[in-house]
Each structure stands twice: as C-alpha cells, then as structure tokens.
Amino acid sequence: PSGLTVEGLLDRCRQGESLRRLFWRPLCLGTLNTESHEASAFLFLQVLWQGFLKHPFSGRFALSTAGLSDVFPDPVRKVLEARGVRFLLRERILGLGPGRGRVRALETSKGRRTADLFILALPWDAASALLPGQPWAALQASPIVTAYLWFKKPVMNEPMAGLLGLPFDWVFDRGSLLGSGPGSGPLALVKSAAHDLAGKSPAVIAKTAARTLEQAFPHTVENPFRISVYKEPRATFRATPESDDLRPEAGTSRPNLFLAGAWTATGLPSTLEGAVRSGRRAAAAALESGS
Numbered sequence: 001p002s003g004l005t006v007e008g009l010l011d012r013c014r015q016g017e018s019l020r021r022l023f024w025r026p027l028c029l030g031t032l033n034t035e036s037h038e039a040s041a042f043l044f045l046q047v048l049w050q051g052f053l054k055h056p057f058s059g060r061f062a063l064s065t066a067g068l069s070d071v072f073p074d075p076v077r078k079v080l081e082a083r084g085v086r087f088l089l090r091e092r093i094l095g096l097g098p099g100r101g102r103v104r105a106l107e108t109s110k111g112r113r114t115a116d117l118f119i120l121a122l123p124w125d126a127a128s129a130l131l132p133g134q135p136w137a138a139l140q141a142s143p144i145v146t147a148y149l150w151f152k153k154p155v156m157n158e159p160m161a162g163l164l165g166l167p168f169d170w171v172f173d174r175g176s177l178l179g180s181g182p183g184s185g186p187l188a189l190v191k192s193a194a195h196d197l198a199g200k201s202p203a204v205i206a207k208t209a210a211r212t213l214e215q216a217f218p219h220t221v222e223n224p225f226r227i228s229v230y231k232e233p234r235a236t237f238r239a240t241p242e243s244d245d246l247r248p249e250a251g252t253s254r255p256n257l258f259l260a261g262a263w264t265a266t267g268l269p270s271t272l273e274g275a276v277r278s279g280r281r282a283a284a285a286a287l288e289s290g291s
Helices: 006-012 017-032 041-053 073-082 124-130 202-216 241-246 272-289
Strands: 093-096 105-108 111-114 118-120 141-150 160-162 170-173 187-192 226-237 257-259
Touching: 006 017, 006 041, 017 041, 041 241, 093 124, 118 272, 141 202, 170 202, 187 202, 202 226, 257 272
Parallel strands: 118 257
Antiparallel strands: 093 105, 105 111, 141 187, 141 226, 160 170, 170 187
C-alpha cells in the first residue's frame, strides 16, 4: 500500500524484535540508506526481490577484490573513448539554452555546447537548478560518513564485520579485500543515514570511529596512526514512501531533454543497479523520441 514504511511492513509480517534488530533493520539501512521507521516498504520489497528471490543465485554474496574505480568507471571510460566519446572534465553546466521548446544548447563554464539530444545525469538538486519548479526538488538527502583508520598491526581477522548497536554500521579491512593481507591497508568504517554524525566535526567523527573499534575489538589497544574522514551530505535521496511519488521518469517537458540518475523513477533505491537502469531508460526514451 502507498505510504507503508518498512517497519509497517514488518508489523504486518509479524516479525519479532530480535529479527528486526539483527537482520531486517541493518539490511534496510544498508540498501536504502534510510532508517526502517521512515523507509519505503515498496523499495525494500524491490531489494528483496532483486537481491534474494528473482533468481536461484540472487542471494550469493560477493566482495570485490578491487577498488570501485578499477572495477567500473575506468574500464567504461576506456571503452567509450575507443568508440569516439569525448569527456569534457571540470566543465560546469550553468544553464539550458533560451526557449521553452527544444533545448538547443547547454551553457557551461567554458562556453556553449550544442547537440540534438541531451541527457542530464546530474544529482536531483543540480537538475532542479536547471529545471526549476519540478516536484523532485522536494526530495530529501540522506548522508553517508566514512572514516579510514590506519594501524601498525592487524585489528580484525575477517574482511568485514557488522557493528550492531555501535555508532558506525560496518567495518571493512581494505587490505584483506584488495588482496594485500589483513592490516596492510586502512579499516573503513561506514555509517549510513548519518544525519547526526554528518553534522559533527572531522575530529569528533575520528574519535567516534576509534572508540567504535575499541568497543567492537576490545583487544585493540594501540591508537591508529592516521585517520581520514569523508562526509557525503547528499550521498543518496531519503528513500521514504513520499519519495516514491516525487521521482521523475526519463522524459521531460522539453522533447529532446532526458533525465538519468539513481534518484529518478527506477523502481530501485539509490544504488548502482538503479543508476544503470536509469541510464538505459534515458537512452531508450531518447532513441524513441526521434529527436
């Protein structure tokens, strides 16, 4: 039903408190970047279907042994450049060309760029600045905070661990994950839907991260010799039931202008899978438009 939250769904399914605390809430937080009491049950059900039920092998868990840049963006860029695609880096879009019909050009920090078709693969706030007055401007942001801590000795034996009831949600041993061995790289602590933590100073977040590890691994007595903190205030949209009605389709009121991004109406939360689906839908809409 429209407006149903994940907690409401769990109530209907008569899920007990222990199961919610140990499984359902961490799964919801990790996939929707939204707490279960305000997260969309519709989107959560899509996660369960895609991630566990759609195929006999859907629930297989995999950990990447390479960084994200090595897995996806860098190889894709090489393929596209080999096919004649140009990347214009450090060039900010300032506005759409004049007129209310077809878009003739984009005004950028380095001049005017003309084309027959335009696909805006921008965050929703940036797209709203170019197309004011759109419902999706009401989408809210959900932050993610990550702290990297370096130690002289290994802290954990597993490549990752959940941190139930602690200020951060997960810890990843990047040395183990990337194949160089436990303790050879930093430990990455991640907090999703980090509305409170994101407002803290980097120094306070660093202390919170170190204290979290002390609680999770009491045998760790030495202090980290280096800590880096990264805050993403607008990491994803806040996946509430209200957001389901705000997310736009690929088409716009301008016949040759289309939208892409994990925040558009993909039927999925703000994930890589959702981003890929949005790109495919925007490309299909552009081709079908005949522009």
